[in-house]
Amino acid sequence: MKPFSYERPATTAEAIEAAARPGARVIAGGTNLLDLMKLGIEAPAHVVDINRIGLDRIEDTPEGGLRIGALVRNADLAADMRVRRHYPVLTRALVSGASGQLRNKATVAGNLMQRTRCPYFYNTDMPCNKRRPGSGCSAIGGLTHNLAVLGTSEACIATNPSDMCVALRALDAGVEVEGTGSAKRTIPMAEFHRLPGDTPHIETALQPGELITAVVLPAPLGGTQVYRKVRDRASYAFANVSLALVAHREAGAVVVDRLAFGGLALKPWRVEAGERGPRDADAIADIVLAGAKPTPDNAYKLPLARRVLAAALEQVE
Amino acid sequence: MADDGPAVEKVRVSFSVNGSALTLELDPRVTLASALREHLGLTGTKIGCDQGQCGACTVLVNGRRINSCLSLAVMHEGDEITTIEGLGTPESLHPLQVAFVEHDGFQCGYCTPGQILSTLAVLEEMKAGVPSHVTDSLDGPIPFTDEEIRERMAGNLCRCAAYPNIVAAIRDYAGGKP
Numbered sequence: 001m002k003p004f005s006y007e008r009p010a011t012t013a014e015a016i017e018a019a020a021r022p023g024a025r026v027i028a029g030g031t032n033l034l035d036l037m038k039l040g041i042e043a044p045a046h047v048v049d050i051n052r053i054g055l056d057r058i059e060d061t062p063e064g065g066l067r068i069g070a071l072v073r074n075a076d077l078a079a080d081m082r083v084r085r086h087y088p089v090l091t092r093a094l095v096s097g098a099s100g101q102l103r104n105k106a107t108v109a110g111n112l113m114q115r116t117r118c119p120y121f122y123n124t125d126m127p128c129n130k131r132r133p134g135s136g137c138s139a140i141g142g143l144t145h146n147l148a149v150l151g152t153s154e155a156c157i158a159t160n161p162s163d164m165c166v167a168l169r170a171l172d173a174g175v176e177v178e179g180t181g182s183a184k185r186t187i188p189m190a191e192f193h194r195l196p197g198d199t200p201h202i203e204t205a206l207q208p209g210e211l212i213t214a215v216v217l218p219a220p221l222g223g224t225q226v227y228r229k230v231r232d233r234a235s236y237a238f239a240n241v242s243l244a245l246v247a248h249r250e251a252g253a254v255v256v257d258r259l260a261f262g263g264l265a266l267k268p269w270r271v272e273a274g275e276r277g278p279r280d281a282d283a284i285a286d287i288v289l290a291g292a293k294p295t296p297d298n299a300y301k302l303p304l305a306r307r308v309l310a311a312a313l314e315q316v317e
Numbered sequence: 318m319a320d321d322g323p324a325v326e327k328v329r330v331s332f333s334v335n336g337s338a339l340t341l342e343l344d345p346r347v348t349l350a351s352a353l354r355e356h357l358g359l360t361g362t363k364i365g366c367d368q369g370q371c372g373a374c375t376v377l378v379n380g381r382r383i384n385s386c387l388s389l390a391v392m393h394e395g396d397e398i399t400t401i402e403g404l405g406t407p408e409s410l411h412p413l414q415v416a417f418v419e420h421d422g423f424q425c426g427y428c429t430p431g432q433i434l435s436t437l438a439v440l441e442e443m444k445a446g447v448p449s450h451v452t453d454s455l456d457g458p459i460p461f462t463d464e465e466i467r468e469r470m471a472g473n474l475c476r477c478a479a480y481p482n483i484v485a486a487i488r489d490y491a492g493g494k495p
Binding site for chain 1: 325326328345346348367368369372375381382383384387388389391392394435438439442445446447448449450452455456467468469471472473
């Protein structure tokens with residue numbers, strides 16, 4: 001690990017100011033950042049520990065939703081009775097990710113900001129446009145078993161590893177951020193994560209100097225909520241394909257209210273045109289998965305996504 | 318830990334370990350796992366992967382299990398930390414340690430401290446009704462099944478694959494109910 005100076009601010013305003021210093025990185029749970037620092041992939045000159053600034057509560061909003069503080073731990077968010085009852089897709093997504101130990105430490109904001117687990121991003125002996133812009137993408141033509149099939153570019157075919165974000169995308173969550181001078185704005189989940197394009201090193205809509213303060217869930221949608229995840233082993237692994245589904249039945253037929261896939265792209269993959277209509281799984285998949293560019297090693301994800309969707313639709317009551 | 322730069326300004330941190338309050342002056346790069354092992358001599362906490370994947374370094378912080386290798390020691394100001402040394406001694410084992418011995422819940426033993434601390438937290442989580450990936454109902458009590466134990470212990474790897482005996486030890490200790 002490269003040497004760094006360490007600071008423990010007591011308030012959000014202090015944290016924002018500290019994080020604006022050159023070379024500074026914010027640490028919360030640290031479950032991803034410290035791993036990357038040990039490998040030299042992240043090498044901040046200054047580490048700002050925000051674990052003592054509050055932002056650790058889940059509050060009801062006047063609109064009937066929830067405002068989840070940025071530092072609420074993944075385990076606490078999953079266990080919150082309001083989330084379990086009214087946003088079960090979020091609880092299911094959270095408990096399908098990582099391990100009990102990691103969920104106790106990882107925060108909502110840290111989950112939003114976690115980096116890809118592309119093996120070439122992690123291998124500092126190989127070029128990676130995320131690590132070193134312009135150096136090339138080793139994944140293209142390399143091992144692609146769990147890399148992206150949608151929204152890829154010539155510069156990057158990495159996937160976003162988060163389960164939580166897939167549920168947040170389906171729920172149309174908003175990400176509240178605050179910058180220097182108390183400037184606040186809300187970034188819709190649809191815009192929070194960026195597709196790689198020719199700048200895969202720019203991963204989110206968060207601007208330099210901005211700190212995530214909360215995630216806001218709109219009022220509950222009701223319906224049947226499903227999170228299904230397929231992975232290489234039964235537990236504690238990243239998704240090959242996952243999906244967050246909110247749906248209900250009208251005159252016996254399933255109507256999809258929300259559908260987002262994980263494991264397919266560098267952001268939760270949601271195509272709203274595939275929602276609402278009275279369609280079967282294949283018709284929905286034809287719309288949502290259109291334009292996929294799989295490799296021979298990850299082409300399995302496309303039929304798998306169809307089957308996971310078909311199975312999830314059968315769960316709708 | 319690589320020392321590849323100029324001297325680093327040390328940071329003072331105070332926390333308690335197994336009930337004893339203490340203060341350390343640490344390079345901020347020192348992980349909680351390394352602080353316990355190398356600065357406090359508590360080598361019961363093991364470092365396996367040093368990446369948060371194996372669970373050998375599991376300790377309890379304020380009663381909750383975490384991977385101590387993925388946490389900086391200086392982040393633990395004011396925390397109460399429990400390690401395997403805080404549970405039992407060779408002369409007076411914790412009942413869960415007895416169960417692991419009786420059921421042969423290990424071979425090399427390297428992962429065992431983490432398995433035991435994780436188990437204690439798992440049983441508290443189940444008692445509190447916290448759902449897991451394999452829990453059917455998000456609203457009811459958690460059934461005490463091998464499936465629940467296995468899922469909740471997924472963050473503790475055992476390279477000797479003593480899993481059936483670990484599950485048996487946990488089941489025996491918990492008396493069939495959380």
